[in-house]
Amino acid sequence: MAALKKLQRDISLARSYEQWLAIASEIDLHNGSCEWRADNESDLFHSSLLQNHIVQLQSALEAEDTSALMSLITESLYRHLSEISNPQLYQIALCGTKEVISRYLETVCTAIDYLSDADVPGVPIREKLKKFEQAYHNYGRSALVLSGGAAFGIYHLGVVKALWQQRLLPNILSGSSMGSIVAAGICARSDEELDEFFKHPERIHRQALRKAPLKTAIKTGFIMDAGGLYEHILHNVGDVTFAEAYARSGRVLNITVSPTRANQKPRVLSHLTAPDVIIPHAALASCAIPGVFPPVSLRARNEKGDDIPYMETEKWIDGSVHSDVPLLRISRLHNVNHTIVSQANPHVLPFITHRNKRGLLPFTKRFISSVIHAQSTEVLEVARDLMQNSSWRPLIDKAYGMARQTYLGDINIHLPFHLPLYTKVAANPDLDGLLHYIHLGEQATWPRMAEIRDQTRVGLTLRNTVEKLRRKAAAQEG
Numbered sequence: 001m002a003a004l005k006k007l008q009r010d011i012s013l014a015r016s017y018e019q020w021l022a023i024a025s026e027i028d029l030h031n032g033s034c035e036w037r038a039d040n041e042s043d044l045f046h047s048s049l050l051q052n053h054i055v056q057l058q059s060a061l062e063a064e065d066t067s068a069l070m071s072l073i074t075e076s077l078y079r080h081l082s083e084i085s086n087p088q089l090y091q092i093a094l095c096g097t098k099e100v101i102s103r104y105l106e107t108v109c110t111a112i113d114y115l116s117d118a119d120v121p122g123v124p125i126r127e128k129l130k131k132f133e134q135a136y137h138n139y140g141r142s143a144l145v146l147s148g149g150a151a152f153g154i155y156h157l158g159v160v161k162a163l164w165q166q167r168l169l170p171n172i173l174s175g176s177s178m179g180s181i182v183a184a185g186i187c188a189r190s191d192e193e194l195d196e197f198f199k200h201p202e203r204i205h206r207q208a209l210r211k212a213p214l215k216t217a218i219k220t221g222f223i224m225d226a227g228g229l230y231e232h233i234l235h236n237v238g239d240v241t242f243a244e245a246y247a248r249s250g251r252v253l254n255i256t257v258s259p260t261r262a263n264q265k266p267r268v269l270s271h272l273t274a275p276d277v278i279i280p281h282a283a284l285a286s287c288a289i290p291g292v293f294p295p296v297s298l299r300a301r302n303e304k305g306d307d308i309p310y311m312e313t314e315k316w317i318d319g320s321v322h323s324d325v326p327l328l329r330i331s332r333l334h335n336v337n338h339t340i341v342s343q344a345n346p347h348v349l350p351f352i353t354h355r356n357k358r359g360l361l362p363f364t365k366r367f368i369s370s371v372i373h374a375q376s377t378e379v380l381e382v383a384r385d386l387m388q389n390s391s392w393r394p395l396i397d398k399a400y401g402m403a404r405q406t407y408l409g410d411i412n413i414h415l416p417f418h419l420p421l422y423t424k425v426a427a428n429p430d431l432d433g434l435l436h437y438i439h440l441g442e443q444a445t446w447p448r449m450a451e452i453r454d455q456t457r458v459g460l461t462l463r464n465t466v467e468k469l470r471r472k473a474a475a476q477e478g
Helices: 002-012 019-030 033-038 049-061 066-076 100-116 125-139 149-166 178-188 192-200 213-219 225-236 244-248 278-286 327-334 360-386 394-403 418-423 431-477
Strands: 141-148 170-177 252-259 268-270 300-301 308-309 316-318 337-343 411-416
Touching: 033 100, 033 141, 033 213, 049 066, 049 100, 066 100, 066 125, 100 411, 100 431, 125 431, 141 178, 141 327, 141 431, 149 178, 149 192, 149 337, 170 178, 170 327, 178 225, 178 244, 178 278, 192 316, 213 300, 213 431, 244 252, 244 360, 252 278, 252 327, 268 327, 278 316, 316 360, 327 337, 337 418, 411 431
Parallel strands: 141 170, 141 337, 170 252, 337 411
Antiparallel strands: 252 268, 252 316, 300 308
């Protein structure tokens, strides 16, 4: 017992994923989780079906039977085949789930790689590309969604860093409020620039929050200076449009903004929906919390390179007010059916920290938080009906929008709930504070790494295969 406590203390002090994983392996060995991983049987998924599929794939690979492989892969490309995406499979061992699941995913990816390189009789390169593009579309894509959270949102940098270093960062990112700034900074950089970015955190501009002069605050009704926030965004992101950022990095940036007009739905800005919109203005709008920062008019860049108004009669505010995690919209835009959500919103953290934990206490916390959430939504809905013509109605609408929205995805990573940290939620961090937030993000991501690797592995392999076949097709035709 003493040895296990020491290991648990050591893992909380790990400074890298490699160090964390080495200690996690010892903990799994110590508590018997390694034996659970090695045992193929489980009530959580259809083990015999999975094992049979592995044998069929391996036989076809050994026989170099491309026709059989094509058929088997088509059957394999369902994310929930044999329930291997069941979250409970990742709540027992720190280092991953059942070894048979890892073997299955390894075999599927090996088969895809083989088919991408092999000559398939009667299937020219363009036809093969078409088949894999269809398979990739049918399988769906993963996205990383970054919530709002004021200064807490800085922790998203650690989440992205951990995923980037393991080459598991999805190429679709979405952000609201502070999450939009982080997502924008990542998507506006090439791979080489992103490597350099994480090597030099001291270069990150940290002075985002600046109080407005008292007279200005009284006159405008907004307590913070939008100019200071814009400088912060411009320094960390650059003066680029959505289309320019996509061309530079190949990563898809989505920023959520909410309109100020009543009965208007939130918008997701991206290189598809608003290619010429200038990103710093979009991120500023996504941070415009009512009463804190003023609404923002978006700007775009025309073909001549001039900055011009974008929907000049519209003003926009914080995207997290109505759509902190815009799952439905990014799903429709980018064929996303699997989301990794990084959550740092101060009002959400107390209600989600018990998730992914087993036992009576986490169950009780989840039950109580569900009741509170349901009751608060109901009360706000009644209040909306009673105060339709009241001056309080806009505020109640915003509260209702925040209460009824979804804050979680398929895989969830969150900033640890630590009450003393709340004193810093509206403060600019110094360098040590920045590094602390980044480390908290890394620590929160490491325990989810095995699940993320498994659940995104086939999708990444398909994406790489499609890109490779496109290059081959272009070279052949060129």
